Amino acid sequence: MDTAGQDNVAEKPEIMERTGEEKEKQEIMERTGEEKEKQEIMERTGEEKEKQEIMERTGEEKEKQEIMERTGEEKEKQEIMERTGEEKEKQEIMERTGEEKEKQETSDTCREEKGNEPEEKQETSDTAGEEKEDQNQERRERAGDKVDQNQEETRDTRTGEDQGENQEEAKQEPKCSPSAPDPPKTESEQKESPPKPTPTESTSLMHGGSEGRKMTAKLMLAVCTAVIGSLQFGYNTGVINAPQEVIEGFYNATWMSRYNEPISETTLTSLWSLSVAIFSVGGMVGSFSVGLFVNRFGRRNSMLLANILAFLAAILMGFSKLASSFEMLIIGRFVVGLYCGLTTGFVPMYVGEISPTSLRGALGTLHQLGVVIGILIAQIFGLKPIMGNESLWPLLLGCIFVPSILQCIVLPFCPESPRFLLINRNEEDKAKSVLKKLRGTTDVSSDLQEMKEESRQMMREKKVTIAELFRSPLYRQPIFIAIVLQLSQQLSGINAVFYYSTMIFQKAQVEQPVYATIGAGIVNTAFTVVSLFVVERAGRRTLHLIGLAGMAGCAILMTIALALLESVSGMSYLSIVAIFGFVAFFEIGPGPIPWFIVAELFSQGPRPAAIAVAGLSNWTSNFIVGMGFQYVEKLCGAYVFIIFIILLLIFFVFTYFKVPETRGRTFDEIASEFRGGESQMVKQAEELNTFGHADDSQV
Incomplete structure (x- = not known):
């Protein structure tokens, strides 16, 4: 244990x-x-x-992203506010100009009625006050849905102050007297009041109604040099008409030397029709190539390069008789057609891009003026005593090298298109320098701002090809309008008149048909000058409608005259009047309008492709008329112009319902109408404008 x-x-x-x-x-x-x-x-x-x-x-x-987005929105709002402010300033300037005109008219009335001086002053004062009150009342009604009662009271107070100022200004006006000088202006009035426009139309045309919009020497030099290409187009269109018999004799002699037999009538008709129409085939190819040149070489350099074709054509046609080859003449007509097809695209584009908005229509008409002057020169040079004879007709066809040399000498001194420099090349400094020279002023900010806005819009869009013009709904309507306008020019029957005018006058039993044709050319030129002075006043659409309607009426008279020629005396004179009237109405509208309105319908991006398509349609219809009119005339006889009457009426209806007015509008404003965005921009501007008024009233 x-x-x-x-x-x-x-x-x-x-x-x-x-x-x-x-x-x-x-x-x-x-x-x-x-x-x-x-x-x-x-x-x-x-x-x-x-x-x-x-x-x-x-x-x-x-947060940073939101801040950036807010900053972008604020920038957009600020830009819209700036645009709205500029529009307000323009509107105020227009109102002040109107008031000054009313004062001037009142002063003139006072000079006529010296005894009623106090009463007229009081009436003028009351009228000015009432107009000011009406304008302010309209503004209040427009903003009434968005501005509260306090803002309305504030505006009423301002309106009362404005009316008081108008009453005081009316009282301070001097008594009516022929020798009474204008009262001295204060510094504020001198800063605010714009320069008085000159009331004459010629001054309005040359100056455009504002500083920086006047016709300068540099602008006129550039436009006139470019229009040499238009003159070449007109010359080669009309030069083949007068020496027809002499050239047909050359064809027969050449055929005899080769085949030891005279040429048949059918073969001769075919060769002559080909000589006339091959010019249009070359124009079709040339016009379709416009975009390739202008986008790569620029507008001015493209016009320089095109003159190589003119020199080649002059050699071929000028030496065709010496070589006993009518093939050289036909090929030369094709080559000069290539040249003219290019120039009909280059010239309206260049002139439209260097011209201020207020002069764009008038200067655009100079292209057509160059064309008709070229036709008239060709008709005069084609007279037998001058160059329309057997020995000098090769020189008549080959002398086109002279204006080409002149253009090659002067064109290097002309500026490149500022729109091309800024929008296509992004060279703002060069564009600004060119604008200062063209406008004759150092303040070109408004033009630069417009071009930058167009450039921003162009960057938002992808590159526009010819196929895209028809696929995209943005461009489908304007390109359709452009094509129909070009068809309305060529299918109106004008080329039938010019190509075969001598033959028509012979059938009308005119003793000197060649001189009658020259008379038609003079009428052609005179009414183009008339169109030059009224296009900015009447508008493009209105003139085009007047021209189409007038041509239809004259074509009816021409048909009646040719049908009754043998049975009724005096019908030959009616046919001459009808042809002259036909030509005159053509130059009022369908002649000049389609060329430059096509450039106005499109912004910088799609413009070259659109002009190429429009030019192709113009030259194609030109070819159809030139090739087929002689055969249709033999088939229909005196009633051949009924076809053109029907077409003219169709074009009139289309223009009335589809073609917009482009007078006084920028390229981007016109393009935005087809984009459908113009109304949205205006709505945003009005909303921001209302917000600005609300802030002012709260302060």
């Missing part, structure tokens, strides 16, 4: 030691577990911190 108890006593300390060791191990394990938990907690905390930092960074980026 004692031994067992001793053993138990000895074992207890060992057990205690083991238990202590186990406790220590357990404590160590617990500590290790706690450390692991702490480490895991630390790791989780670190991950959460990283996530939080990422979230914070993401939030900061979102």
